[in-house]
Amino acid sequence: MSTITDLAQPLHLWIRRLRMQRALTWSLRGLIVGLISALALGSLGLYQAKLLRDEFLLLVLSISLMAPIIFGLTSYFWRIQPLQAARRFDILFHLGERVSTALELERHPEHIPPEILSRQLDDAVTSARAVNPSRDFPFRLQRREGLVALLCIALISLVWLRGEAWFNASQQARAVQHAVEEQAAQIEEIVKQIEANETLTEEQKQALTQPLQEALQSLQNNPTLESSVSTLTSASEKMQALSDSQARQMSEALQQAGNQLANQEGSPLQSAGQQLAQGNNTNAASELANIDVSQLSASEQQQLADQLDALANSLQSSNPQLANQLNQAAQALQNGDIQAAQQALNQAAQSLAQTGQQIASSQIASQTASQLQQGAGQVMAAGGGQGQQQANQGGQGQGQGNQSGQGQGQGQGSSQSNAGNNGSGSGAGRGTGSSPGGGSEAGTDPIAQNNGPGDGGVSSYEQIYAPQLLGGEGGPQVNIPPSDQPGGDVIGQGPLTPGDPGSSTVPYNEVYSQYEQINNQAIENSDIPPSFIQIIKNYFDSLKP
Amino acid sequence: MTLSVDKFRSHAEKIETEVGKVIVGQNEVVRHVLVSILAGGHVLLEGVPGLGKTMLIRTLGEALDLKFSRIQFTPDLMPADILGTEILSDQNGQREFRFRQGPLFANLVLADEINRATPKTQSALLEAMQETSVTVAQQTYHLDEPFFVMATQNPLEMEGTYPLPEAQLDRFFFKVNVNMPDVNEMIAIMDRTTGKESPSAGKVVSGKEIIQMRELARGVPMASHVKEFVARLVLATHPGDPNASPLTKKYVRYGVSPRGAQALSLGAKVTALLNGRFNVSFDDIKAIAPAALRHRMLLNFDGLAEGVKTDDVIGELISSVATPV
Numbered sequence: 001m002s003t004i005t006d007l008a009q010p011l012h013l014w015i016r017r018l019r020m021q022r023a024l025t026w027s028l029r030g031l032i033v034g035l036i037s038a039l040a041l042g043s044l045g046l047y048q049a050k051l052l053r054d055e056f057l058l059l060v061l062s063i064s065l066m067a068p069i070i071f072g073l074t075s076y077f078w079r080i081q082p083l084q085a086a087r088r089f090d091i092l093f094h095l096g097e098r099v100s101t102a103l104e105l106e107r108h109p110e111h112i113p114p115e116i117l118s119r120q121l122d123d124a125v126t127s128a129r130a131v132n133p134s135r136d137f138p139f140r141l142q143r144r145e146g147l148v149a150l151l152c153i154a155l156i157s158l159v160w161l162r163g164e165a166w167f168n169a170s171q172q173a174r175a176v177q178h179a180v181e182e183q184a185a186q187i188e189e190i191v192k193q194i195e196a197n198e199t200l201t202e203e204q205k206q207a208l209t210q211p212l213q214e215a216l217q218s219l220q221n222n223p224t225l226e227s228s229v230s231t232l233t234s235a236s237e238k239m240q241a242l243s244d245s246q247a248r249q250m251s252e253a254l255q256q257a258g259n260q261l262a263n264q265e266g267s268p269l270q271s272a273g274q275q276l277a278q279g280n281n282t283n284a285a286s287e288l289a290n291i292d293v294s295q296l297s298a299s300e301q302q303q304l305a306d307q308l309d310a311l312a313n314s315l316q317s318s319n320p321q322l323a324n325q326l327n328q329a330a331q332a333l334q335n336g337d338i339q340a341a342q343q344a345l346n347q348a349a350q351s352l353a354q355t356g357q358q359i360a361s362s363q364i365a366s367q368t369a370s371q372l373q374q375g376a377g378q379v380m381a382a383g384g385g386q387g388q389q390q391a392n393q394g395g396q397g398q399g400q401g402n403q404s405g406q407g408q409g410q411g412q413g414s415s416q417s418n419a420g421n422n423g424s425g426s427g428a429g430r431g432t433g434s435s436p437g438g439g440s441e442a443g444t445d446p447i448a449q450n451n452g453p454g455d456g457g458v459s460s461y462e463q464i465y466a467p468q469l470l471g472g473e474g475g476p477q478v479n480i481p482p483s484d485q486p487g488g489d490v491i492g493q494g495p496l497t498p499g500d501p502g503s504s505t506v507p508y509n510e511v512y513s514q515y516e517q518i519n520n521q522a523i524e525n526s527d528i529p530p531s532f533i534q535i536i537k538n539y540f541d542s543l544k545p
Numbered sequence: 546m547t548l549s550v551d552k553f554r555s556h557a558e559k560i561e562t563e564v565g566k567v568i569v570g571q572n573e574v575v576r577h578v579l580v581s582i583l584a585g586g587h588v589l590l591e592g593v594p595g596l597g598k599t600m601l602i603r604t605l606g607e608a609l610d611l612k613f614s615r616i617q618f619t620p621d622l623m624p625a626d627i628l629g630t631e632i633l634s635d636q637n638g639q640r641e642f643r644f645r646q647g648p649l650f651a652n653l654v655l656a657d658e659i660n661r662a663t664p665k666t667q668s669a670l671l672e673a674m675q676e677t678s679v680t681v682a683q684q685t686y687h688l689d690e691p692f693f694v695m696a697t698q699n700p701l702e703m704e705g706t707y708p709l710p711e712a713q714l715d716r717f718f719f720k721v722n723v724n725m726p727d728v729n730e731m732i733a734i735m736d737r738t739t740g741k742e743s744p745s746a747g748k749v750v751s752g753k754e755i756i757q758m759r760e761l762a763r764g765v766p767m768a769s770h771v772k773e774f775v776a777r778l779v780l781a782t783h784p785g786d787p788n789a790s791p792l793t794k795k796y797v798r799y800g801v802s803p804r805g806a807q808a809l810s811l812g813a814k815v816t817a818l819l820n821g822r823f824n825v826s827f828d829d830i831k832a833i834a835p836a837a838l839r840h841r842m843l844l845n846f847d848g849l850a851e852g853v854k855t856d857d858v859i860g861e862l863i864s865s866v867a868t869p870v
Contacts, residue, residue, distance in 0.1 A: 084870060087768075087770055087869075087870045088870050090826075091827075091868065091870070096822055096824070096826035096828060097768050097770075097771055097824055097825065097826040097827065098822070098824060098826075100768050100770065101766055101767070101768040101771075101824035101825075102824075104766070104768050104769060105766055111764070112764055112766050113547065113761070113764040115549060115550060116550065116761075116764050116765060116766065116823050117766075119550055119823045120766060120823035120824050123822065123823050123824075124824075
């Protein structure tokens with residue numbers, strides 16, 4: 001006589017086999033889902049230029065492996081009702097509903113004759129034992145599902161093998177992202193340094209950090225290539241605007257004066273001079289304020305008066321206010337007015353301290369502007385050639401007129417008194433600089449007249465207007481000195497008598513070679529920001545005869 | 546005292562063996578008739594003349610140790626002819642009406658060519674078939690158990706016939722179609738019926754044993770999902786049911802009544818036991834579904850006009866209704 005346990009044993013084995021079959025089936029379905037998901041996500045990532053080749057592979061592999069594992073495990077451990085399984089096995093193994101009926105009778109044996117109950121159970125157990133699961137219930141996979149999986153694999157392989165352009169774009173985008181992050185980190189570091197600088201006043205710190213904070217915010221909010229370059233360039237301009245062009249001269253003058261004073265042994269101003277020579281203007285101001293004139297002997301007072309007078313003379317051109325106060329102190333000493341001398345000396349110390357702060361602020365602004373400009377170049381370089389043109393078109397350009405020139409607008413403009421040229425400008429920038437050069441059109445018009453390739457020879461090129469050749473070719477060369485040198489406002493100097501009749505023209509290839517040479521020198525001298533080197537090179541390439 | 550399962554099978558085999566001595570082939574018909582008897586139901590055999598319908602039932606009557614009576618239905622047959630009537634009798638000088646039992650008072654009644662009788666006479670069978678009793682002159686007489694009506698009808702000769710009404714048809718447990726025998730069976734029939742000796746069946750099972758077999762069969766368990774399948778199948782015979790097949794929706798006017806489900810269930814239990822199983826399977830249901838359902842479905846005009854058979858509809862339903870798991 002059989003018991004229900006005899007039936008439970010084969011049923012347990014069948015259920016385990018059913019779990020394995022389900023795990024197998026759903027693993028394949030999970031693989032399909034994983035492959036489709038990986039393909040969709042990968043395509044989206046590539047479309048948005050966010051996935052590198054390795055990352056795409058990692059994504060595909062991880063999802064394609066994880067999905068079948070999850071599906072398989074879930075289906076394996078999914079709850080199976082023994083009665084439902086028995087019904088299924090009854091059909092599968094052609095058991096004539098014996099097993100499922102036996103299970104039901106185990107729970108509800110009411111109204112069934114005992115003989116039929118026991119005979120039914122015996123019959124079910126006998127039938128169940130005759131089943132060969134491996135023969136009657138072999139592991140199978142749906143062919144159609146297998147084909148779908150293969151199709152997905154083929155599509156992914158296609159993307160992997162033929163998606164070079166997408167992967168390159170992603171790589172470029174990633175490089176830009178890293179470059180932007182680096183610039184953001186650099187700006188944060190600069191901000192920290194500025195805030196930790198004890199030399200600067202709170203107002204100066206505020207003025208210096210504000211554009212940096214804005215730039216940082218903008219970089220974090222919109223880290224695209226165009227926006228980042230524009231942000232960095234704009235921040236650079238703002239920082240450049242905060243730098244004082246005369247601060248350098250003042251610094252050099254103070255340093256020079258400090259060197260002279262530091263060499264005078266026993267002088268009351270020796271220690272202040274040492275500080276000035278080292279560039280510590282604030283300390284030098286403290287040393288100057290610490291001089292107690294009343295404690296000096298008459299000869300020392302006289303020596304101090306002479307030194308102050310000399311110092312005032314050396315600073316007259318760069319810092320007239322400080323020079324005036326030093327002069328007043330010297331005069332008071334010479335007049336024997338100790339109190340007035342001490343007062344003037346204190347005022348000079350105060351003025352020197354302010355000058356020191358101004359110089360420090362200007363230096364920081366200038367350095368930061370340079371760093372930001374370099375950062376913009378690095379971001380552009382990370383973005384490759386594609387981003388440069390967009391950045392130049394979309395970003396704010398910068399126009400410079402000598403050192404004090406400054407401009408804003410679309411495109412870019414430059415006006416440098418380089419190599420005797422009065423200036424050159426290109427693009428549509430609207431310069432508002434105070435440069436004497438101002439970006440004349442002399443550089444643009446002639447070059448733009450013939451920027452196509454030549455006929456292959458060097459013999460004949462179009463004669464273009466050349467203003468530096470007065471009186472035509474063969475006439476005297478007009479040399480325009482740089483504006484920061486004495487006589488810089490003199491446009492040119494030549495014979496007053498008229499030159500040879502004829503227009504001031506020169507062959508295009510000569511003009512081009514001159515400009516190209518100038519450009520090469522400028523690049524070698526690092527006069528051109530790295531970010532613009534490629535742009536300028538492209539420009540000259542387009543003009544090449 | 547209940548019958549053992551082995552006895553059940555033994556008796557069933559004996560009946561089939563005895564019937565098989567006389568009836569050649571027609572195994573399915575014999576099996577269905579036997580199932581119907583063991584389930585306590587009445588059978589309507591339909592077939593052209595000469596296929597052995599009457600012979601089958603008469604042989605069954607011989608094999609079963611039961612009171613057998615045969616009623617040849619004709620248009621002039623009256624209800625009293627089959628139920629019985631009260632006659633005036635003179636006994637000890639007193640005259641009184643006494644009920645004289647008709648041929649219906651038997652265990653196994655052969656209603657030959659039942660559709661030849663008028664509906665009035667056909668209806669006289671209703672109470673007997675359903676209630677196993679007869680009411681005459683406001684007096685109800687119970688029929689002896691077991692009581693079976695085995696009716697035959699000829700599908701070809703429709704002139705002068707009265708098709709059985711739906712209520713009458715529904716009371717038949719099975720409607721069994723008797724088909725033409727094949728060549729070998731035809732030869733065997735010729736051999737058996739044209740020789741010197743005519744084969745005959747011996748009595749092998751008593752009426753009491755038939756009742757015991759019927760009780761045992763009712764104890765055969767049926768799993769819940771098998772019952773659900775029966776219910777779905779029966780409901781699917783109605784054109785408005787969601788599980789109805791296209792043929793059902795198109796050609797069926799009215800589906801099977803709950804009596805159809807009862808017949809399926811009970812017939813499947815007997816079939817399971819006859820097949821050596823102790824529980825009902827889907828195959829048992831499918832095996833008897835045509836016999837249990839074909840006479841309980843009403844085809845619409847389109848179905849009748851296009852010659853659609855209810856067996857076609859049932860066949861489609863069997864394959865279309867999903868087996869619950």
